[in-house]
Amino acid sequence: MKILLVEDEEAIRGFVRINLKRADMEPIEAGSAEQALRLVAEQGPPDIALLDIMLPGLSGLELCSALREAYPEMGIIMLTAKSQEQDKIEALELGADDYIQKPFSPGELMARIRSLQRRMNIGAWRGPAPAAVAAATAPSAAAPAPASAPASAAVRSGEPFRLAPGDRRLWKHDREIVLTPTEWSLVKLLLDRRGQSVSRDEILSEVWGRYYVGDLKVVDVNIRRIRQKVEDDPSEPAIIETVWGFGYRWNRSDPG
Structure with a gap:
């Protein structure tokens, strides 16, 4: 499972990286929202993104909004500080699936990731082309019409x-x-x-x-x-x- 980790503090990033690798997950690291967008454009979407709210340049909230618009089925967990109560609510309203309050333990981090993993069909999607992330931050164009409901017995x-x-x-x-x-x-x-x-x-x-x-x-x-x-x-x-x-x-x- 690919995990995009966006955190500008190297100590926290290293702590999370070690625990992701111990759980046989593949971390993709970025120190800023801009770097994260470039990585996703080059490598395609991860399964889950861990986004710090306080980032240099574009904020974690802006990054959350861009990723959610481009990849509705991506899992997104925000990393927040205790005092950022309004930011937690705004992150959820922008489409985050969950948030983890700093400081957090390895056990809590993995429990939140596993809980989100259970709500997803990991590996069953890869989203649109990588260029969709860049498009999500550009002026919006008319969205394509969604597919009609199939007449399937499974519906x-x-x-x-x-x-x-x-x-x-x-x-x-x-x-x-x-x-x-x-x-x-x-x-x-x-x-x-x-x-x-x-x-x-x-x-x-x-x-x-x-x-x-x-x-x-x-x-x-x-x-x-x-x-x-x-x-x-x-x-x-x-x-x-x-x-x-x-x-x-x-x-x-x-x-x-």
Whole structure:
């Protein structure tokens, strides 16, 4: 598994590198966002990116946004300092799957990577051509129309949504909704339990792992991101309902 490690402090980079290699992972190192973009353009996308938020030049948040736009299925974990509370939320809103707070132990680092790995089909994708990363930082062009939902027996239907678990793809009517690995896991959990209220604690355990030690806000931010993609009016959600003081529920009637 290829891991892009973007960290400008050599001591931290060396610590992470050693532990990745011990776990039979292949680290690709960069000391800046600009260097990371060049490496990805030359070598293609990694499976997972570990991005420090505080970088010289382009910030880790800007790098996260560029990589997420170019490679929706890439796993992204942010490395944050304790005081960067707003940065954690912004990173999640930009598409990060998770964050690890410094200082962290080798055990926590590997647990977060393995948890994200379970939410991904590692090796089953390689994304678009490497030039897509450079394009993600340029002025946006019209996006190509996503593929229509296939009439496959493997596709489960809960109108107007169609779910293809084998391909990890989701459509609303005939429009494909592109999801990150974490968004996919969360959507599948709620769709599998349509009409049932699922607590934040259960979502955290099922999606991020039983021993996840992060904040519950990671659930709320991901729900907000998903609503932007599936709701007709995200400010008045009718598909993913909030169960106040408890969690969330996918509306069985699937309005829209």
